[in-house]
Amino acid sequence: MTDEMDEIINEFIIEAEEILEGLDPLFVELEQRGQDAEIINEIFRGMHTIKGAAGFLGFQNLVDVAHRAETILKKLREGEMIISPEITDAILKATDVLRMLIYHIKTKEEVKEDINPILNLLDSVLSQASIPQVEEPKVATEKIEEIKEGIKPEQEEKVIKPEETVSQIPKEKEKEVATLRVDVSRIDKVMDLAGEIVLARNRLLNLANKLEAKYSGDENVESLIETTAFLDRVTSDLQLAVMKMRMQPLQKVFVKFPRMVRDLARSLGKDIELEIRGEDTEVDKSVIENIGDPLVHIIRNSIDHGIESPDERLAKGKPEKGKILIDAYQKGTQIVIDIIDDGKGIDVEVVKAKAITKGLITLEEAEKMSDDAIINLIFLPGFSTKDVSTEVSGRGVGMDVVKSNVAKLNGYVEIFTEKDKGTTFRISLPLTLAIIQAMMIQVAEEIYAVPQSMIEETLRVKVSQLKEVSGQKVLTIREKVLPVFILNELLGVFGQSDSDKKYILVASVGDRRFCIAVDAVLGQEEIVIKTINGIDSEACGIMGATITGDGKVVLILDLALISRKVFSVKG
Amino acid sequence: MKVLVVDDDKTTRKMLSLILKSKGYEVVTAENGMDGLQKLGIEQINLILTDMNMPYMDGIEFIKQVRANPEISHIPIVMLTTEADEEEKQRAYKAGVDDYLVKPATGEQIVESMKRIIKKIFGKKE
Numbered sequence: 001m002t003d004e005m006d007e008i009i010n011e012f013i014i015e016a017e018e019i020l021e022g023l024d025p026l027f028v029e030l031e032q033r034g035q036d037a038e039i040i041n042e043i044f045r046g047m048h049t050i051k052g053a054a055g056f057l058g059f060q061n062l063v064d065v066a067h068r069a070e071t072i073l074k075k076l077r078e079g080e081m082i083i084s085p086e087i088t089d090a091i092l093k094a095t096d097v098l099r100m101l102i103y104h105i106k107t108k109e110e111v112k113e114d115i116n117p118i119l120n121l122l123d124s125v126l127s128q129a130s131i132p133q134v135e136e137p138k139v140a141t142e143k144i145e146e147i148k149e150g151i152k153p154e155q156e157e158k159v160i161k162p163e164e165t166v167s168q169i170p171k172e173k174e175k176e177v178a179t180l181r182v183d184v185s186r187i188d189k190v191m192d193l194a195g196e197i198v199l200a201r202n203r204l205l206n207l208a209n210k211l212e213a214k215y216s217g218d219e220n221v222e223s224l225i226e227t228t229a230f231l232d233r234v235t236s237d238l239q240l241a242v243m244k245m246r247m248q249p250l251q252k253v254f255v256k257f258p259r260m261v262r263d264l265a266r267s268l269g270k271d272i273e274l275e276i277r278g279e280d281t282e283v284d285k286s287v288i289e290n291i292g293d294p295l296v297h298i299i300r301n302s303i304d305h306g307i308e309s310p311d312e313r314l315a316k317g318k319p320e321k322g323k324i325l326i327d328a329y330q331k332g333t334q335i336v337i338d339i340i341d342d343g344k345g346i347d348v349e350v351v352k353a354k355a356i357t358k359g360l361i362t363l364e365e366a367e368k369m370s371d372d373a374i375i376n377l378i379f380l381p382g383f384s385t386k387d388v389s390t391e392v393s394g395r396g397v398g399m400d401v402v403k404s405n406v407a408k409l410n411g412y413v414e415i416f417t418e419k420d421k422g423t424t425f426r427i428s429l430p431l432t433l434a435i436i437q438a439m440m441i442q443v444a445e446e447i448y449a450v451p452q453s454m455i456e457e458t459l460r461v462k463v464s465q466l467k468e469v470s471g472q473k474v475l476t477i478r479e480k481v482l483p484v485f486i487l488n489e490l491l492g493v494f495g496q497s498d499s500d501k502k503y504i505l506v507a508s509v510g511d512r513r514f515c516i517a518v519d520a521v522l523g524q525e526e527i528v529i530k531t532i533n534g535i536d537s538e539a540c541g542i543m544g545a546t547i548t549g550d551g552k553v554v555l556i557l558d559l560a561l562i563s564r565k566v567f568s569v570k571g
Numbered sequence: 572m573k574v575l576v577v578d579d580d581k582t583t584r585k586m587l588s589l590i591l592k593s594k595g596y597e598v599v600t601a602e603n604g605m606d607g608l609q610k611l612g613i614e615q616i617n618l619i620l621t622d623m624n625m626p627y628m629d630g631i632e633f634i635k636q637v638r639a640n641p642e643i644s645h646i647p648i649v650m651l652t653t654e655a656d657e658e659e660k661q662r663a664y665k666a667g668v669d670d671y672l673v674k675p676a677t678g679e680q681i682v683e684s685m686k687r688i689i690k691k692i693f694g695k696k697e
Binding site: 004005007008011012015016019045048049050051052053054055056057058063067 | 580582583585586587589590593653674675676677678679681
């Protein structure tokens with residue numbers, strides 16, 4: 001019986017949290033559009049539902065808070081009250097308190113919550129504005145034109161009259177999509193097993209190919225080849241299907257941003273419009289779970305350091321209102337999230353000076369560095385463009401954490417900035433994390449895998465074709481000079497197979513292009529990344545391991561990390 | 572014992588279903604009066620729990636329709652609504668509800684009311 005009750009309460013928590021999550025963006029929209037009856041009604045419905053559902057279960061605190069918020073919303077909807085930032089703040093606070101109360105129910109904490117402050121706040125909002133004053137809004141707001149638009153006579157209709165409810169705004173027909181809530185661990189198990197099948201398939205393909213070479217024309221071998229080809233296709237489909245099971249829309253992460261931008265902008269006295277595109281883009285669940293913090297950090301930075309104050313913007317001839325655009329889309333096998341602001345841009349000179357005073361680079365190094373390279377210094381640990389970090393983007397966390405968090409998802413961050421035009425942070429992530437196309441390479445006697453997505457092309461060159469410029473080996477490819485790193489040296493692997501020819505992998509990681517010289521390229525294979533427990537993959541540049549078609553365990557090299565290392569050493 | 576829950580709000584329907592199921596009732600849900608009438612045509616319903624304000628067909632009209640149809644007019648109806656107005660309550664009783672509960676009502680209160688009505692009806696029959 002108690003179990004059953006727990007289940008009902010859990011269900012309530014999930015529903016209530018979903019509703020509350022959906023409300024935040026509505027508030028922001030409400031502030032932008034003024035007294036929009038439709039939005040108010042939607043918020044009202046949410047509150048109403050929470051109140052009712054909480055009532056069923058006897059959560060009186062929730063009922064009390066939701067009831068008062070609902071009353072205010074009803075007055076707003078009927079034009080008996082005029083929306084103002086104070087009222088929005090009060091209702092937003094109410095949603096925060098509801099969240100807290102629900103959280104306590106969730107964690108089963110026996111906390112004696114004092115909800116009197118919020119009740120008093122809501123009551124005072126109610127009493128202040130309960131005198132119907134539709135004509136002359138006494139509450140001073142900066143959005144009078146919008147409000148006037150909002151108050152239309154038809155809002156006077158009393159929605160209570162049941163006869164009229166027939167003509168109520170037709171509710172969107174709920175899509176009765178049959179869904180099943182499945183424990184993530186079960187999906188992960190399927191994912192794991194699918195990975196194992198991929199490995200077995202690879203071995204089988206390998207074996208079948210060998211047999212074909214040996215006994216070509218044999219009937220049994222022919223049908224084995226056919227069967228493995230079929231298995232190959234089905235396995236690919238299975239992979240895709242399992243992958244999709246774990247995919248969720250980015251909206252889950254983005255939904256928090258409107259409120260966050262609103263609150264921060266308000267606290268900093270800035271006026272910022274947030275536009276979100278591509279929130280339907282689906283990414284792996286682990287991306288949903290881990291991309292939030294880096295995004296929050298970048299957005300905070302844009303609000304705090306990027307977008308100028310309204311006065312400053314006007315002085316520059318820019319619109320008073322700043323803009324941040326979050327744009328998510330799929331590009332090939334990658335998911336890209338752009339965070340674009342129209343602020344002041346990143347000042348190369350400021351970054352340069354800062355990096356020198358912080359001892360991150362020397363003056364001579366700075367002279368030699370390109371603007372792009374300098375801007376990328378903000379990703380170094382210990383870098384922060386403001387001495388006194390504000391409450392907003394401070395908190396002792398720097399952009400380096402953004403970079404490393406994104407790198408953990410096998411992604412990378414790029415910056416494009418232009419003075420007074422704005423800055424774009426681009427996060428690129430792989431579509432799936434578990435299964436990748438890899439290039440198998442050989443260094444002396446050892447075999448490694450390198451993610452295919454980072455390799456632009458491969459070529460074979462004579463060692464003598466490699467030139468040396470101030471201690472750095474370089475190779476000219478189609479008139480572009482690219483640095484070359486010898487993998488044998490980087491990994492400390494040497495053997496007798498050092499012939500006079502080398503294979504060159506042209507790698508592209510973020511905005512960096514470079515070459516990696518290896519002894520042999522063995523081919524391409526679809527591999528399943530298995531994490532290796534007990535090693536620090538950050539430190540050693542190894543992403544994980546995989547089992548190849550012929551049953552060998554092969555380490556997967558993390559080119560992003562390796563490139564970062566070599567570039568930071570060689571400048 | 573099969574209960575028809577009529578409410579336009581998804582969460583309310585879900586929560587009510589869960590609570591009633593936990594108390595051992597079977598539950599069928601409908602999104603509005605129109606939908607409710609359809610469900611009554613398919614399912615053998617023993618009791619109706621309905622909201623008042625709903626789009627397409629509201630609770631009052633729904634009750635009137637149920638009471639006007641001899642095949643289903645005997646089914647007891649509990650109205651569960653936010654309308655605390657005495658006037659609304661009278662309208663509901665006039666249309667033919669057996670009990671009138673004002674939201675927010677706890678699960679216990681709802682089940683109590685249902686039991687009360689069932690007892691009353693059984694009492695009459697015996």
